[in-house]
Amino acid sequence: MKDRKTRLRSSDWFGRSGKDGFIYRAWMKNQGIPDSEFNGKPIIGICNTWSELTPCNGHFRELAESVKKGIWEAGGFPVEFPVMSLGETLMKPTAMLYRNLASMDVEESIRANPLDGVVLLCGCDKTTPSLVMGACSVDIPTIVVSGGPMLTGKYRGRNIGTSDVWRYHDDVREGTLETSELRNIEAAMCRSDGHCAVMGTASSMACMVEALGLSLPENAAIPAADARRKVLAQLSGRRIVEMVSDDLKPSDILTIKAFENAIKVNAAIGGSTNFVIHLLAIAGRVGVPLKLDDFNSLSRNIPLLANLQPSGKHFMEDLFYAGGLPAVLKELKNSLNNDSITVNGKTVRENYESSENYNREVIGSIDRPFNSATGLAILHGNLCENGAVIKPSAASAHLMVHTGKAVVFENIEDYKARIDTDNLEVDESSILVLKNVGPKGYPGMPEVGNMGLPKKLLEKGIRDMVRISDGRMSGTGFGTVVLHVSPEAAMGGNFSVIQNGDIISLNVYERSLHLAVSDEDLALRKSNKTLSPPLTERGYVNLYINHVEQAHLGADMDFLKGKSGAEVPRDSH
Numbered sequence: 001m002k003d004r005k006t007r008l009r010s011s012d013w014f015g016r017s018g019k020d021g022f023i024y025r026a027w028m029k030n031q032g033i034p035d036s037e038f039n040g041k042p043i044i045g046i047c048n049t050w051s052e053l054t055p056c057n058g059h060f061r062e063l064a065e066s067v068k069k070g071i072w073e074a075g076g077f078p079v080e081f082p083v084m085s086l087g088e089t090l091m092k093p094t095a096m097l098y099r100n101l102a103s104m105d106v107e108e109s110i111r112a113n114p115l116d117g118v119v120l121l122c123g124c125d126k127t128t129p130s131l132v133m134g135a136c137s138v139d140i141p142t143i144v145v146s147g148g149p150m151l152t153g154k155y156r157g158r159n160i161g162t163s164d165v166w167r168y169h170d171d172v173r174e175g176t177l178e179t180s181e182l183r184n185i186e187a188a189m190c191r192s193d194g195h196c197a198v199m200g201t202a203s204s205m206a207c208m209v210e211a212l213g214l215s216l217p218e219n220a221a222i223p224a225a226d227a228r229r230k231v232l233a234q235l236s237g238r239r240i241v242e243m244v245s246d247d248l249k250p251s252d253i254l255t256i257k258a259f260e261n262a263i264k265v266n267a268a269i270g271g272s273t274n275f276v277i278h279l280l281a282i283a284g285r286v287g288v289p290l291k292l293d294d295f296n297s298l299s300r301n302i303p304l305l306a307n308l309q310p311s312g313k314h315f316m317e318d319l320f321y322a323g324g325l326p327a328v329l330k331e332l333k334n335s336l337n338n339d340s341i342t343v344n345g346k347t348v349r350e351n352y353e354s355s356e357n358y359n360r361e362v363i364g365s366i367d368r369p370f371n372s373a374t375g376l377a378i379l380h381g382n383l384c385e386n387g388a389v390i391k392p393s394a395a396s397a398h399l400m401v402h403t404g405k406a407v408v409f410e411n412i413e414d415y416k417a418r419i420d421t422d423n424l425e426v427d428e429s430s431i432l433v434l435k436n437v438g439p440k441g442y443p444g445m446p447e448v449g450n451m452g453l454p455k456k457l458l459e460k461g462i463r464d465m466v467r468i469s470d471g472r473m474s475g476t477g478f479g480t481v482v483l484h485v486s487p488e489a490a491m492g493g494n495f496s497v498i499q500n501g502d503i504i505s506l507n508v509y510e511r512s513l514h515l516a517v518s519d520e521d522l523a524l525r526k527s528n529k530t531l532s533p534p535l536t537e538r539g540y541v542n543l544y545i546n547h548v549e550q551a552h553l554g555a556d557m558d559f560l561k562g563k564s565g566a567e568v569p570r571d572s573h
């Protein structure tokens, strides 16, 4: 083992004499651990989001065993600990409500314990940002191991994945698919360990950590069921021990240049709109001054390279076989900050240098992209004073410049009650507006922004309309969907006073979203509006509503910005 740059943090526990050292060591020994195992060795936490309520992370106990092997091999001592796990599919009202809570759990669990380094096991959507945010606020050596995507779903000779949920749902409403058949589709779609097999939020987060330099190369795309996922986990275990010796911390890796790389990569892969919110929140923890508009300026000249659902055709498995994220990075080499350092101590360039693009149908090039539209655009205008987000790569070309009349739903219940009624005044040129699904208003900003179209238009064969909300959309969703309107309706801005029949103009090329109502009329409407009181007076949800920031700032809690570091000056007895 190399000489260490700094003394071990864990020696403040296990290296102590007297009563305190006795207590710290004695109770570890009831696990049958010899003194020499943990005294003087780097203690590596494995922060595990395994939970049977987070099916995407259901294989993480096994994955942790591979990490442990690597830690032992390199001379460290692994200690696995659970943190709050956020399952996207089961948690109500939305897993996003708990991202910040989980980040607090992670932060405090790392800081309070005798850890020298930490391995974050991340999978389902929110389990990545919550763990990275928490770890950044402590800032000890950290490496991410993602769980990997599921194998591509196979249904009646077709490849399917999570994005088909929305298609099949529309087919049922349109009457072209039997409800009973959905049971067979469910089973065919989720057929292996891992997270969603498309470029949804989980895969976008796995790409984000690799692009930021927080994981070993190849982390993003190796399927969960592929033996090489375990190899990557084991190698990550080895590497974190070296990172402790080198004292290589998140703050050394997460420079503004690393964030710029992640934004460009997300544009090139057609990554999730949720990426915007999570990256802003992570930047807030490390103190990098990232702004919503940086996503526009950095993404603008990056075309869509990856032909992956929901923007394209293929699946994460195909991305891996085509060369994985390193092959994408290599295609982007003229746009990236190639000298940024990553967890393995090598630069971005060194990590992609030996990679190859094995399938240009899956990974295009800058000269021959899959789609010239970039993956993300930030909109401005009087409808969204602090911005809004759209994913042009997953939108309809004929709606990129569109003016239409607003059909307004005041909240999700209003939408559900009226969307399929015969007397709803709506046609394909209308713009559906859904309010009160923002961070404070819902609360938790659910993924309902790609709201289904009115049944009567589906029956006419209409499959896309402009939709606008202050909520989010699943990373697996698609359509001409404007999201993250800030300020949200619950804050009482212009968005909160849009009325039925108002004319809205969207121009994605000009990055504009305009409401044709005069400033005077908007001011009058706002002065007549009363804001609703918070939905609950107690518990975490009340804390969240009172402290969550708006989407354009990353929807973190105001008091969680920045870091408290790794020092703990006082003992427990």
Ligand code: FES
Pocket: 056, 088, 089, 123, 124, 125, 162, 195, 196, 200, 202
């Ligand atoms: Fe877990 Fe999609 S539901 S990643």
Ligand code: MG
Pocket: 088, 125, 201, 447, 473, 474, 475
């Ligand atoms: Mg999701």
